Amino acid sequence: MKAIFRNLSLCCLSLLVTGQAATPESGPRYPKPVERPRPPVGPDGKPLVTIDGRWYSDFGYMDLEQEQWSFEGTYSCCDGKIQGEFIANQIEFFWEDQIYGKGWGYFRLNDEERLVGIWGGEDDMGSSGPWRAVRLADRAYEGEAATWSFAATHPQLGAVRGRAVLHTSSGRVAGWLEGAADTRSAVRPEGRLYRHEIFRYLEGRVEKRQIHLEWHNPLTDRKGDLSLVRTSRGLDGIWHFAGDAEGRVELRPLSESEGPSR
Amino acid sequence: MKGSKLLKVRVTWLGWAAVAAAFCVTPALADDVQPFQFSDAFYLEKGLDPTTMFDKYVFPDAKFSVCDSTSNGQPPCRTKLGTSPDPDVYNDVQITETTGGFMHNGFFFYYLTPAKVLARDFLDNDAGAETRQICDDFLAYLFPKKDGPFGPLGPQPPNRRQDNIFDTRNGYFSNNPLGCWRLTFVAWDGPNVDSSACQDFMDGLVDDRIKESPGTNGLDTDGTPVIRKLNEIFAGEDLGCLTVRQRDANATANPDFPWVV
Numbered sequence A: 001m002k003a004i005f006r007n008l009s010l011c012c013l014s015l016l017v018t019g020q021a022a023t024p025e026s027g028p029r030y031p032k033p034v035e036r037p038r039p040p041v042g043p044d045g046k047p048l049v050t051i052d053g054r055w056y057s058d059f060g061y062m063d064l065e066q067e068q069w070s071f072e073g074t075y076s077c078c079d080g081k082i083q084g085e086f087i088a089n090q091i092e093f094f095w096e097d098q099i100y101g102k103g104w105g106y107f108r109l110n111d112e113e114r115l116v117g118i119w120g121g122e123d124d125m126g127s128s129g130p131w132r133a134v135r136l137a138d139r140a141y142e143g144e145a146a147t148w149s150f151a152a153t154h155p156q157l158g159a160v161r162g163r164a165v166l167h168t169s170s171g172r173v174a175g176w177l178e179g180a181a182d183t184r185s186a187v188r189p190e191g192r193l194y195r196h197e198i199f200r201y202l203e204g205r206v207e208k209r210q211i212h213l214e215w216h217n218p219l220t221d222r223k224g225d226l227s228l229v230r231t232s233r234g235l236d237g238i239w240h241f242a243g244d245a246e247g248r249v250e251l252r253p254l255s256e257s258e259g260p261s262r
Numbered sequence B: 001m002k003g004s005k006l007l008k009v010r011v012t013w014l015g016w017a018a019v020a021a022a023f024c025v026t027p028a029l030a031d032d033v034q035p036f037q038f039s040d041a042f043y044l045e046k047g048l049d050p051t052t053m054f055d056k057y058v059f060p061d062a063k064f065s066v067c068d069s070t071s072n073g074q075p076p077c078r079t080k081l082g083t084s085p086d087p088d089v090y091n092d093v094q095i096t097e098t099t100g101g102f103m104h105n106g107f108f109f110y111y112l113t114p115a116k117v118l119a120r121d122f123l124d125n126d127a128g129a130e131t132r133q134i135c136d137d138f139l140a141y142l143f144p145k146k147d148g149p150f151g152p153l154g155p156q157p158p159n160r161r162q163d164n165i166f167d168t169r170n171g172y173f174s175n176n177p178l179g180c181w182r183l184t185f186v187a188w189d190g191p192n193v194d195s196s197a198c199q200d201f202m203d204g205l206v207d208d209r210i211k212e213s214p215g216t217n218g219l220d221t222d223g224t225p226v227i228r229k230l231n232e233i234f235a236g237e238d239l240g241c242l243t244v245r246q247r248d249a250n251a252t253a254n255p256d257f258p259w260v261v
Helices: A002-018 B002-023 B040-045 B126-137 B196-212 B230-238
Strands: A053-057 A060-067 A070-075 A080-087 A090-097 A101-110 A114-121 A129-135 A144-154 A158-169 A172-184 A193-207 A210-216 A223-230 A235-240 A246-253 B036-038 B079-081 B090-095 B099-102 B108-111 B139-142 B181-187 B243-246
Touching: A060 A193, A070 A090, A090 A114, A101 A129, A144 A172, A158 A193, A172 A210, A193 A223, A210 A235, A223 A246, B036 B040, B126 B181, B196 B230, B230 B243
Parallel strands: B139 B181
Antiparallel strands: A053 A060, A053 A129, A060 A070, A070 A080, A080 A090, A090 A101, A101 A114, A114 A129, A144 A158, A144 A246, A158 A172, A172 A193, A193 A210, A210 A223, A223 A235, A235 A246, B036 B090, B079 B090, B099 B108, B181 B243
């Protein structure tokens, strides 16, 4: 009993002197537990923000599928694969393709419509450049849709082929075009094909046989125009770029089944 | 004479970093101070072989088949053509990528990495030996994550738990004309890291960071204290809390480059 009392007294004295309970040595305090901060979720626990869907990016079309905080997908320039996760207000990702090899990158999501980021190669200590993307959502257009095959000459890329969908109503025309040009890559000795995707929104007016369209690149916000004339074969004309550059354009009718909405 | 011209150009550029640090803003580098690649003649004069260095930034960018500085549909370029501010030192290739870290005293520091260096790249002459010594003397400290995707000696950004620190003492701005660095990796895995001395040391660092940046918790992405000053690395190493490692100086494979310019 006396021994117990003495031990209790020593314990109290220890508390008075150190201000702490004399407990057995506790474990290290570092590293502290780190929870990966995540963006907000809804009442169902699912992310309020999603990057699911098709994006037009510096490296072609990205098709992404998100599962809670992770995502995976593809990008079209180079048969690339991309996967990553949301961490706080940032998206960290890793990529791999036949042209550039593999590496890392970061995105931030702006207004749920734009991804703005950087990327680097596997061995890069710093960014190799920006990687931006804009969400391609279906838009509502007035009027009847006509789908056209699209062939053009691009001042830098050469031959571009694809399709265009134009809706016409009361003398107004609106729609979009998508095309691609394949160039030989200088990255690898074997010269793999690099696919340059071109996506533009179109808007303009019809004046008799002529159609004047303004094109808008949603990724860069650059604009230019297209001057087309109806011919027996379709629409022929010129598209104009900055710096007086221009190229020939031909649109030929396609069947409805070849023209999904955008 | 050439040295003083070089110093002027470099200090002009780095002056932006100092101004930015003073006002705590990220500088958007004006076109006339966007850094340039060193000329081949300057690399040779300083004892480095410009033909063998790995991933030396050139224009057109060797890494891209087609690129466009305006990103008008093509992948963006890492370089563009400009006019050399001093042809004795720089060529006409402007490097558009800039990144940030800390100077030895914790001030912000903006830099670029125009080339990666292996031992084979040092010329077998006096200039090569002198530059090798400079590259070995000036250390760039990187802080790999404990379980980072690129391992304990990986310098890639996703592998880092915090920003780099550069030893800018010893006359860096005048004595290191190429801005050459030996990569040095710092980890909280010293033999005494779990001791009360190390844990108290880490507490002190966290307190300092919280005072410097109120509202933050002072921790890196691993949950260990952020280090911002060179003397904090030395103190942590002396206590046996931190381990400092370097890549093999005799590495011959490109991804294992021990130095950067």
